[in-house]
Amino acid sequence: MTDLTKPWPLGLDGRRWPLFCLGVVIGVALLSQLDIWASRGAIGWPDQWRAPFFFITDYGLSDWVLIPSLVVFVLAVPAALLLRRLSRLAAIEVALLSGFIFLGVGIPGLIANLLKRLVGRGRPSEFEISGAFSFQNFVNDWRFQSFPSGHTTTAIALAFTIGFLWPRLFPLFFVVGALVGLSRVPVGMHYPTDVFGGLIVGMLGAYLVRNLFARRRWLFETRPDGRIVPRRFVALRRAFQRARA
Numbered sequence: 001m002t003d004l005t006k007p008w009p010l011g012l013d014g015r016r017w018p019l020f021c022l023g024v025v026i027g028v029a030l031l032s033q034l035d036i037w038a039s040r041g042a043i044g045w046p047d048q049w050r051a052p053f054f055f056i057t058d059y060g061l062s063d064w065v066l067i068p069s070l071v072v073f074v075l076a077v078p079a080a081l082l083l084r085r086l087s088r089l090a091a092i093e094v095a096l097l098s099g100f101i102f103l104g105v106g107i108p109g110l111i112a113n114l115l116k117r118l119v120g121r122g123r124p125s126e127f128e129i130s131g132a133f134s135f136q137n138f139v140n141d142w143r144f145q146s147f148p149s150g151h152t153t154t155a156i157a158l159a160f161t162i163g164f165l166w167p168r169l170f171p172l173f174f175v176v177g178a179l180v181g182l183s184r185v186p187v188g189m190h191y192p193t194d195v196f197g198g199l200i201v202g203m204l205g206a207y208l209v210r211n212l213f214a215r216r217r218w219l220f221e222t223r224p225d226g227r228i229v230p231r232r233f234v235a236l237r238r239a240f241q242r243a244r245a
Helices: 017-032 035-043 047-060 063-082 085-119 124-130 150-165 167-183 192-215 234-244
Strands: 220-222 228-230
Touching: 017 192, 035 124, 035 192, 047 150, 047 167, 063 085, 085 150, 085 192, 085 234, 150 167, 150 192, 150 228, 167 192, 192 220, 192 228
Parallel strands: none
Antiparallel strands: 220 228
């Protein structure tokens, strides 16, 4: 399984970032050769083949993650200010948890939306009119906001955000996130390169938020060997134990 305790994925460090960026560019260039074939082929599948992808693709919507986590955060902050002792500490941990989940998914999603408008690539729905490599930079609407895939960004960012806190859940969430990314092609909303871009943005965005939290020792701590590990939720555990007793 991927070692989620490292500061960055794929063994990235100060020396390897240029090579990583070059690899991403090459990856996009290679995948772009499959865009038309994969997109037109998948859209042409029989409806019964495409139906499961329409079902799973909505998992990539961000509202079902962002709204509940924001509500919990808004409720936990005043509770942390008003309560005392163990209840106060537990409320602080809840606020940090909900805030981390909100930002861990929301920040990559924001980056993806900015890139969508900056790149302005036409979606597969525009293929017959404009082709697979048409662009309307900056000033555009949803039809020209294909790269990167926002659904893929959300699903992958959520997988890493949950994985940082509970590593055993990471494989399950990542597989679901990958399926969401793949679903965007047969439902006719994205090309493979868009999905690849969403995976990169979601992954790096989640790491960025985790690292910012670790610098402030919020939820995470950095070990002497450089590994970043989640801190124990002591107050929440004690609060649950008291409630059960």
